Amino acid sequence: MTAEGERTTARRALRVAAWALALAWLVLTAYPLIWVIVTAFKTRAEYSGNLWGLPSSPTFGNFTDALGKDLSFTRFYLNGLVVTVTAVVVTTFAGALAGYSLARLRFRGSGLVLGAFVLGLVVPIHATLIPLHRMETAAGLGDTLLGLACPYVAFSLPVAVVLFRGFFASLPVEIEEAARLDGAGRLRIVFQIAMPLSRPAVATVVIFTGVTLWNEYAFALALLESPANYTLPLGLDRFSSAYAVNVPLTCAAIVMGLAPVIAVYLLAERHITRGLAAGAIR
Amino acid sequence: MPARPGQRRLKIEAWALVGPAVLIYALFVLVPIAGAVIMSFADLRLSGGGWTFTFGNYAEALGAPLFWRALGHNFLLLAASLLVQIPAALGLALFVAHLGRLRSLFRAGYFLPMMITSAAIGWVWALIFDPVSGPVNSLLESCGVGAESLPEWLGSQWLALPTVIFVISWRYIGFHMVILLAGLMSIPQELYEAARVDGAGAWECFRYVTLPQMSRPLKISAMLAVVGSMRYFDLVYIMTKGGPAGATELLATYMFSVGLEEGGRYSYGAALAVLLCVVSFAVVGGARLLLPREEEAEVVR
Numbered sequence: 001m002t003a004e005g006e007r008t009t010a011r012r013a014l015r016v017a018a019w020a021l022a023l024a025w026l027v028l029t030a031y032p033l034i035w036v037i038v039t040a041f042k043t044r045a046e047y048s049g050n051l052w053g054l055p056s057s058p059t060f061g062n063f064t065d066a067l068g069k070d071l072s073f074t075r076f077y078l079n080g081l082v083v084t085v086t087a088v089v090v091t092t093f094a095g096a097l098a099g100y101s102l103a104r105l106r107f108r109g110s111g112l113v114l115g116a117f118v119l120g121l122v123v124p125i126h127a128t129l130i131p132l133h134r135m136e137t138a139a140g141l142g143d144t145l146l147g148l149a150c151p152y153v154a155f156s157l158p159v160a161v162v163l164f165r166g167f168f169a170s171l172p173v174e175i176e177e178a179a180r181l182d183g184a185g186r187l188r189i190v191f192q193i194a195m196p197l198s199r200p201a202v203a204t205v206v207i208f209t210g211v212t213l214w215n216e217y218a219f220a221l222a223l224l225e226s227p228a229n230y231t232l233p234l235g236l237d238r239f240s241s242a243y244a245v246n247v248p249l250t251c252a253a254i255v256m257g258l259a260p261v262i263a264v265y266l267l268a269e270r271h272i273t274r275g276l277a278a279g280a281i282r
Numbered sequence: 283m284p285a286r287p288g289q290r291r292l293k294i295e296a297w298a299l300v301g302p303a304v305l306i307y308a309l310f311v312l313v314p315i316a317g318a319v320i321m322s323f324a325d326l327r328l329s330g331g332g333w334t335f336t337f338g339n340y341a342e343a344l345g346a347p348l349f350w351r352a353l354g355h356n357f358l359l360l361a362a363s364l365l366v367q368i369p370a371a372l373g374l375a376l377f378v379a380h381l382g383r384l385r386s387l388f389r390a391g392y393f394l395p396m397m398i399t400s401a402a403i404g405w406v407w408a409l410i411f412d413p414v415s416g417p418v419n420s421l422l423e424s425c426g427v428g429a430e431s432l433p434e435w436l437g438s439q440w441l442a443l444p445t446v447i448f449v450i451s452w453r454y455i456g457f458h459m460v461i462l463l464a465g466l467m468s469i470p471q472e473l474y475e476a477a478r479v480d481g482a483g484a485w486e487c488f489r490y491v492t493l494p495q496m497s498r499p500l501k502i503s504a505m506l507a508v509v510g511s512m513r514y515f516d517l518v519y520i521m522t523k524g525g526p527a528g529a530t531e532l533l534a535t536y537m538f539s540v541g542l543e544e545g546g547r548y549s550y551g552a553a554l555a556v557l558l559c560v561v562s563f564a565v566v567g568g569a570r571l572l573l574p575r576e577e578e579a580e581v582v583r
Contacts, residue, residue: 131317
């Protein structure tokens with residue numbers, strides 16, 4: 001065999017190996033979820049006899065059971081929705097205003113304010129859990145949805161502020177100056193000019209924060225006590241151990257919790273990945 | 283020097299705009315951190331204790347073997363992310379970057395674990411690694427491993443930590459892959475064309491074009507791994523609660539268990555929270571020193 005021929009053979013072998021590894025990893029990442037989806041359509045009886053196969057007669061029973069009144073997954077979804085939407089709305093507006101101020105208005109202390117938010121990107125946020133628990137209990141915020149939404153906003157703000165500041169700073173000043181000559185105030189400039197021009201930044205903050213908070217576990221675990229206040233991750237955790245025997249039911253609950261997230265991912269993938277990197281990039 | 287009225291108005295406006303965010307952030311992040319520092323010098327607990335000034339919590343933490351063990355596990359997690367997750371993610375990103383139509387399928391598949399709440403991930407992997415009914419052990423059994431020598435995975439003193447690190451890597455490789463892929467896709471194709479005109483092969487292209495161009499995304503990934511591995515909590519707490527007997531304990535799970543769950547030793551937990559912050563800042567600071575200076579501002583912002 002010539003040297004040239006050997007090189008193409010080696011290259012072909014390398015390509016086959018790369019495909020094999022990449023496909024194996026794809027199967028490994030996707031399979032657990034596929035298994036959860038398939039299992040969600042099995043009855044308990046079928047699950048115990050047929051762990052790995054497809055369901056012989058798919059049932060929606062687990063989904064209706066999970067939403068039934070004994071198991072309050074409906075409640076967990078609603079709690080999660082209320083907390084996530086509230087926190088995302090407040091984070092977006094407060095973050096945009098602060099980002100605008102830091103990008104456009106030079107004032108004494110602005111460096112300090114920005115530094116404090118940048119610090120929030122590296123601080124181990126779970127260090128706040130114990131004092132937060134004590135403070136909120138003392139203030140009557142303990143075990144309430146508001147008491148969960150407030151720290152959610154607080155630890156989402158650093159990424160939002162840093163992202164908005166970067167985006168607003170890159171907008172041309174001339175448009176705002178024209179608006180100011182027309183007598184527009186700062187708030188109008190932020191809401192009617194800067195934010196509409198920064199739709200990608202707004203979308204990134206909304207989607208990234210939304211997915212993160214919908215899935216958040218540690219703060220919910222530390223701050224919520226009564227099952228009536230659980231969000232989905234906490235409810236899943238508590239009920240999967242309480243109903244350890246009913247695997248298909250837990251699978252159905254997971255699928256329903258994941259469905260909106262997958263939909264968001266398919267519609268707005270780039271915003272999620274941009275948000276992830278925003279912890280590190282401006 | 284008296285400020286001009288216009289300047290004063292500007293200052294008021296600036297603070298009014300930044301105010302709501304600063305207020306919420308200060309109340310629910312900065313004040314609790316200050317609170318942790320104050321609490322850590324007292325003796326607050328669920329039952330009894332009080333506001334007596336003491337260094338006892340720090341003395342106890344620094345003398346507790348479990349603290350040092352947990353700290354070691356955090357560093358092991360960091361090593362696993364830098365030496366396994368990021369290289370694997372780079373390999374996958376290189377593969378995915380060369381795909382045509384299948385690119386979004388592979389990227390979405392690899393990224394999928396990041397979209398699922400850790401409560402669900404921990405539950406599924408605990409089922410998979412279940413010593414009695416899990417598929418991993420059924421597979422081993424059908425390969426002829428005797429029932430008495432089947433591993434206990436998450437229940438085993440020496441296998442629990444590798445298993446937990448595997449599940450964490452399973453989740454985060456896709457995360458690093460997405461960051462590195464974005465970096466790969468933004469390398470100008472002309473650089474490769476120029477290198478090939480100069481007679482560079484595949485390896486030379488990788489070594490002299492790809493790697494230098496990827497230094498920034500790689501540093502971003504490394505920085506996120508450093509920050510992330512010091513604050514890690516979710517999957518470990520869900521799968522093992524730090525057990526069995528401390529085999530998978532991390533600083534954050536240790537703090538949570540003694541401070542809020544068992545016994546409710548608030549002040550001792552607060553001291554552990556402060557130590558967690560100190561370790562994090564030291565490691566992040568060290569990592570920034572190791573990265574070339576011109577990049578540092580960009581990376582941490």
